[in-house]
Amino acid sequence: MELLKSDFYYDLPEELIAQTPIEPRNASRMMCVDRRTGAVTHDHFYNLCDHLKEGDLLVMNDSRVIPARLYGEKIGNGTFIEFLLLEQKGDKLWEIICRPGKKAKVGTRFSFGGGRLTAEVVEVKDDGNRIVQFQCEGNFFTALEDVGQMPLPPYIKEKLENRERYQTVYSRELGSAAAPTAGLHFTPEMLDDLRSCGIKTAFVTLHVGLGTFRPVKEDNVLDHKMHSEHYFLPQETADLINETRKNGGRVIAVGTTTCRTLESVATFYNEISEHDGYTDIFIYPSYEFKCIDGLITNFHLPESTLIMLVSAFMGYENTMNAYKTAVQERYRFFSFGDSMCIL
Structure with a gap:
């Protein structure tokens, strides 16, 4: 089987790449796609409840950037x-x-924030990355909040005025280098409304690495090696998933990171139960989904592993047609862009 990177290319005008988050969060547009027929309808994210059923389960990634x-x-x-x-x-x-990497040899020390954080290089890895030991007074993450900046994706050129807008409202587990952006559309009030309508919610953690922005360089998609990311699926979430499936409800992943977590556990262990580990699962067309019944996601970069995952879930032709429609309808793309609900 050969899948070409170029098969997943689409032409995107640069002005459709969202540079700033929309206000309020749930005011983004939402393309709704029937994964079986490919039928496309248009709505807004605040009407998500209209597309769900009592007994459905939304699973979200609670990692914090x-x-x-x-x-x-x-x-x-x-x-x-x-x-x-x-x-x-x-x-x-x-x-x-x-x-510059040449300045960071083993034993070299650096200072950040006027000495609020210091670091010493202890190892240079084969790929050029460094292992560094930080020192600071008090809590490391508190110091990092004081002196660090949000690692926005390279396609966002505008300054982010409020760093909380690159966090989901339910983020709590520190560790991501990029936001699980499908969840940026939810507000606390909207989550309460969904629960009052009989929609259940549950959480997994997958710490998003910068590999999520790593382009596919190989022409043959199957030659691409995925980055590895740490995940945790708690027993409480596993129980809710199993209960939902038993009762005929749908398990809907909010974001590709949640999808990869659930499908990793289902694939590696042939069941949904508590697990803590690393995954480099690569989901592309021909993959058979074992856990999720729906996916809420943003619009992804051409030729990315993320658009390949979406293609696996709702079919290649349906995906490329939906993206063509999104461009024609001038949806906003990527991290701060609009949403797609695939059921």
Whole structure:
């Protein structure tokens, strides 16, 4: 089987890439797609309840974005350095990307926020990433909040005035380098309204890595290697999923990260139960879904692994038609863009 990267290309005018979040959160437009027929209708996100049924379950990713971009200087000569935190490896021990990399040899020390945070390079990895040991007084994440900046995707050029707008309202588990953006459309009031309509909610955690923005470079999609991300599926959520399926309700993943978490557990263990681990699952057309019945997601980059996942869920032709329609109807694309509800 051969899947070509170019099969997932679509032409997107640059002005349709959303640069700022819409206010209020749930005022975004929502394209509704029947995954079986490909039929497309148009609505707004605040009407999501109209498309769900009593007994359905929304599963969301409660990971919280850390202000993972740090600007500082080399201790001793003041040379500029930029860190991008990727993954925690231990107590104040992190894997990072840095630039300029030649300034970050083992043993080199750096200062951020006038010394609020300091860091020493303890290892240079084969891929050029560094392992650094941070030092600070008090809680590391408190210091990071003080001196770090949000690692917005490279296609967002506008300054984010309120960093909470790059967090979901239910975010709580610190660790992501990018937001699980399908959830940015929910407000607390909307979640309450959904629950009052008999729609259940549950949470998983998948810490989104910067690999989510890594382009597919290989022409043959099957040659692409996915990044690995840490996930946790609690027993409470597993019980709700199993109960929902038993009672004939639908399990609807809010976002591709939630989808990958649920499908990873279902694929690796042939059941839905509590698990904590890492996944590099790659979902593309021909994949057979084992857990989810619906997907709420944003509009993704051309030739990305995310549009491939959507194509696997609702069919290649349906997906490319929906994206063509979204461009024609001038939907807003990517992280701060509009929503798609696939059922």
